[in-house]
Amino acid sequence: MLPGRWRDRPANRFVSGPERPRQAAAKLNELVRSPPDDEQTGGQVVRKIRVVGAVILRDGLVMCAQRGPDGSLPGLWEFPGGKIESGETPRSALEREIDEELDCTVRVGDEVETTTHVYPFGEVTLTTFYCDLVSGSPKLTEHADLAWLKPADLDTLEWAPADIPAVRRIMADLGA
Numbered sequence: 001m002l003p004g005r006w007r008d009r010p011a012n013r014f015v016s017g018p019e020r021p022r023q024a025a026a027k028l029n030e031l032v033r034s035p036p037d038d039e040q041t042g043g044q045v046v047r048k049i050r051v052v053g054a055v056i057l058r059d060g061l062v063m064c065a066q067r068g069p070d071g072s073l074p075g076l077w078e079f080p081g082g083k084i085e086s087g088e089t090p091r092s093a094l095e096r097e098i099d100e101e102l103d104c105t106v107r108v109g110d111e112v113e114t115t116t117h118v119y120p121f122g123e124v125t126l127t128t129f130y131c132d133l134v135s136g137s138p139k140l141t142e143h144a145d146l147a148w149l150k151p152a153d154l155d156t157l158e159w160a161p162a163d164i165p166a167v168r169r170i171m172a173d174l175g176a
């Protein structure tokens with residue numbers, strides 16, 4: 001016999017049926033597997049942005065792109081690319097972005113680096129990939145400038161902060 005305070009309590013006072021704990025566990029697993037894009041930390045919502053960048057190589061030179069005067073990080077250098085959209089893999093997002101931004105086609109190869117940098121507008125996680133040109137030649141459409149540099153000269157440009165680990169990695173990989 002249960003003590004009085006427990007005996008009088010309805011059986012479903014805490015858990016209404018066998019489904020509840022399973023549903024709660026499934027929800028928890030879902031949250032753990034796919035964290036939300038925007039995360040609340042210390043009362044502030046941090047915007048999480050997943051970005052891919054192409055390190056396009058041609059004749060031993062690396063293509064660099066300068067951001068325009070409007071928008072975020074004006075005038076800084078970056079690897080062309082952009083945000084991963086829902087349903088895309090990092091590689092398919094990069095192929096799409098390069099087609100849209102540079103009007104050419106790349107083959108996406110090995111990953112260079114993945115880094116996370118917190119900017120005032122959000123937390124950017126940038127993954128860069130080595131790429132070869134498959135067809136066409138990069139055209140200036142959105143950027144302020146495009147430059148082809150020897151790996152040893154990459155650190156002469158003013159890069160977006162998130163790109164600096166990738167720049168160092170490329171210089172090390174390509175013998176600069």
Ligand SMILES: Nc1nc2c([nH]c(=O)n2[C@H]2C[C@H](O)[C@@H](COP(=O)(O)OP(=O)(O)OP(=O)(O)O)O2)c(=O)[nH]1
Nearest residue numbers: 051053071072078079080081082083124160162163
């Ligand atoms: N594409 C690209 N973006 C980069 C790099 N490094 C870096 O910090 N970023 C930042 C700049 C942007 O805030 C964001 C990428 O967004 P995006 O390429 O769609 O650029 P956007 O100008 O349309 O973005 P935004 O104005 O909406 O911020 O990541 C990089 O190497 N390539």
